[in-house]
Ligand code: SF4
């Protein structure tokens with residue numbers, strides 16, 4: 464029984480280490496919306512657990528926009544959901 468607990472503890476520990484490593488690696492990166500490709504489907508907005516993205520309407524139409532860039536961890540979860548190649552991860556301050 465204790466072997467199971469040790470195994471679970473090791474898995475959790477490795478998962479935490481992996482998360483910390485990913486966050487450190489992505490600290491200088493942020494998500495960016497390519498407005499011209501965005502269909503306004505909203506899939507990326509639903510996917511982001513940190514609520515970084517929002518839907519906006521401007522002269523180019525309805526599209527996703529980055530509302531809180533400082534909170535973005537560049538995890539790429541939203542990017543996977545976009546079928547229109549309208550999201551990319553860039554270096555911060557490099558637009
Ligand atoms: S990269 Fe991650 S944190 Fe940033 S907007 Fe996308 S899902 Fe949210």
Ligand code: SF4
Nearest residue numbers: 501502504505507545
């Ligand atoms: S998933 Fe892609 S196309 Fe849909 S709103 Fe987000 S950026 Fe735009």
